[in-house]
Amino acid sequence: MTQTRRDVHDVASERLRAIDQRYSTGRRKLVQILSSAVHPLVTTEITAAASDLPQSSVYRNLSVLEEAGVVVKVLTTGERSAFELAEDLKGHHHHLVCVDCGKVVDIDVPEDVERLLSDGVSPAIKDAGFTLIGHRLDLMGRCDQCSRSSRAANFSTTSVK
C-alpha cells in the first residue's frame, strides 16, 4: 500500500540539487505534508496543513518540486489541481474518484490488471506514434455519502461499455 519511504527527504533533496534548487524548509514542509497524506491534496488543504506558508510559496514550491520530479499534479474532477508525491516515492497506485463530490481515494488494483495495463496496450499506441511511459487509471464511482444523499439531478454519467 502507499507507504512513505523513509528517505523521502533525502530523495527530494537530491532531486532538487540535480536541478540546482535548494531543499529549503518550506519545501521540506510541503514534502512532509504530502508524504503523510492518504490522498492527493488541493492547495487549500495544503495551506490548511501549513498555515504559516503563504499561498504564493505553496504554489511556487510545488511547481519547483514538480519540475524536480518529487511531486506530481493529479487531475480529479472540478477545476482545482491536487498534488501528491511522485510515483516512485509514493508507490504505484490509482485513484477512486467520486463523480459527485470529487473526493479522491488512493487504491491498488489487482496485479493482473496492472500487468495488462503495462503490456496489453502497446498496439493501441503504435499508430499514434507515441512512446508509452506509464498509465493513469481512475475508477469513477460514487462514494458512500453521495450514494446515500443521492441528491437529485443524476441524469448524467450513464453506464460504461
Add this chain to the structure above:
Amino acid sequence: MTQTRRDVHDVASERLRAIDQRYSTGRRKLVQILSSAVHPLVTTEITAAASDLPQSSVYRNLSVLEEAGVVVKVLTTGERSAFELAEDLKGHHHHLVCVDCGKVVDIDVPEDVERLLSDGVSPAIKDAGFTLIGHRLDLMGRCDQCSRSSRAANFSTTSVK
C-alpha cells in the same frame, strides 16, 4: 475510430428536453463541433471553431449540456478543462496523453483490457465504500514531436477544424 453516430442531435435534443432545456442553435453548434472533433477540446478551441459564440454562452451551454449528459468534462494535463461528447454518444475510448506538450489523442484499447477494467477491479473498491460507475484510463507517453525535440516546449491540444 468511434465517430459521430447518426442522430447525435436527436439524442441531445431528447436529453435536454428531459431536464426542461431547449436545444437552441448555440447548443446545437457546440454539439456539432464536439462531434466532429477527434480529441477533447478546450474552450479556446471551441470558441475558435465557433467565433460567433461568446465565451459566456460557451461555458453556460457546456454546463447545461453536461447536466443533460450530452457532454463530459475531460481533465488532461494543465489547468484548463476540455470537453467531449458523452461516452454513449462518442463511444467508449481512452486517451493517449503526451506528458510533455499535453496533446491528447483518442484511442481504443484491446478488448481484454476493457473487460478486466470493468470486472477485475471490484475488490479494490469494496473497502472504500464506493459504487463503481466506470473508469478513466489515460496512457501517458511522449508524442513523436516531443520525442524528437526531446524538450518540453509546449502548448496544449492541437487544433481541429
Add this chain to the structure above:
DNA sequence: ATGAGTGCAAAGGCTTTGCATTAGG
C-alpha cells in the same frame, strides 16, 4: 406574450509574478 436563451461586461476565484527582504550555502 412570456419565459428560456443570449451577449456583453463585470465580478470571482485560483494561480502567477514583481519586487524588496530574508536566509541558506
Add this chain to the structure above:
DNA sequence: CCTAATGCAAAGCCTTTGCACTCAT
C-alpha cells in the same frame, strides 16, 4: 557575502454571474 528563496501584494487568466435584450414557443 551572494544568490536563492520567501512574502506580500498586485496582476493574470479562466470561469461564472448580473442584467437587459432577443428569440422561440
